[in-house]
Amino acid sequence: MSELKQIFDTINLGLVIMDRELQVRHWNRWMARCSKIAPEEILGRRIFDFFPMLEHHLSFQRNCKSVLAFGSYAFFSQKLHHYLFPFPPANSFEVKFEQMQQSCTMGPLRDESRAITGLFLTVEDMTENAANEQRLIEMNSQDALTGVYNRRYLETRIREEFGRHRRYSRRLTLIMFDIDHFKMVNDNHGHPCGDFILQSVAGAVAARIRVTDCLARYGGEEFSCLLQETDLASGMLLAERFRRQVEEMEHNYRGTKVRITISLGVSELRDDDTLEQFVKRADEAMYRAKTGGRNRVCPEPERFELPFNSQLIAAEGPLAGERPFHS
């Protein structure tokens, strides 16, 4: 047995050699083990006979053609494609993925006259890396208590959306809100009850937003919600819905019934904004909602400062009949 053949069959990597018609010429033990297809079954047959899904796999088709036409190297990243061959994950305890996550590469094989006679394919099991990466991403972007995004992730998203606003003039609105008198909840009912309320408020608001929106715990009892393709008026409407929903909730923590309210501020991104100004205006609007009596929604000030009261009336519009802002 040649040295190369020994490596071919013991390496911890799937190795396949195919001719120009994509008929399998070599199929190593790793591939046989994962696919449960023995070399003698597949040798001389087209890869599509055993893996018909590859016939419609855009990248697989394109990469094969590009390797055979240009003699170039090609690859399939696990992050984009997840896998090429539908194999079960090798470790059964890793239930995050239904299929083994794979990183694959491809390259040309030439004969003595340098003509491309076929191609090789390597398959690497990336399931464990992908699972670790997913865990890291979750830990890095989620708030552990409430399960909504954390502040770090929100700030990244604001930065990205900010760029998109600049390039395509997309509208972007931010709601900031804070649970009223949260300290009293903690003092009167204990921190576990406070945590429970944070979770149920976050859950209730999260259920009301689109997947493209981003709800995050900004810190303590303060939350932010970033709304794509949304103007100030629509942001105000949504904020009012949050407010009403939370007001109507009764939190039942181990027999203790607690009701709470939230105060909200809304800002819309302006063309000449900096990131900080955009966030600061929502924060200031929320502060005005607090000082104005809590359990209410305040918009950012209009560009040309109006007296405090007339601003609220002007921006409140459709909600005027539903809720007295100046009670």
Next chain:
Amino acid sequence: MESELQLIGTEEKDILQEIMNIAFGNAAAELAQVINIFVVLSVPYIRVLMARELPEYIKSEVTGCDSVSIVEQDFWGDFQGNALLVFQSGAGRELAFMLNGDDGIFEPGVTDRFESEILMEVGNILIGACVGKLAELLGDVIQYSPPKVLIENHANDALPQNFFDASCSAIILKTMFRFNDKDIGGFLFLVASHESIGWLKGALAKFMAQYDE
């Protein structure tokens, strides 16, 4: 920028420019024909520089965008060096359509998170086609390292200086590319390593000999 080094003569430079022009034309034609990728490549341009001047050169050539991402791939045969693809920041998201096809094989959000993966895939295709066709005309066979993203969304005027061995001189082959139906483009720089310049001169002479006979 220092005066151009005399690594290759004016005539050799003209021939190389001509060969590149043909090679990149072939690459674009085959990309369209074989894998339905439509790319326009500008008439290539050649310069001889010290490698340490490269960041400054890229900065001066790549205008119109504040920050860039660079995909790098090494290639080796008799002709060897590095290929650098310079994209403006955010191009990956726009290029996802090329890999994604009409059916949208990627799940939503993936193309935002893995912009660099898309740049590498698109870059690999473009570099493979251009370098492959150039090598073919010069009678060489090339192998490639996997591509890597050298720089992601980095300010264009603050590129790191340590791209290459600073003392190395290099022939820089530059072309601009643009994907036909999208307003996305960038620059392709091929940096021929110092070691392969001797071979390159021989290959250029051989290429010309076909016509002299």
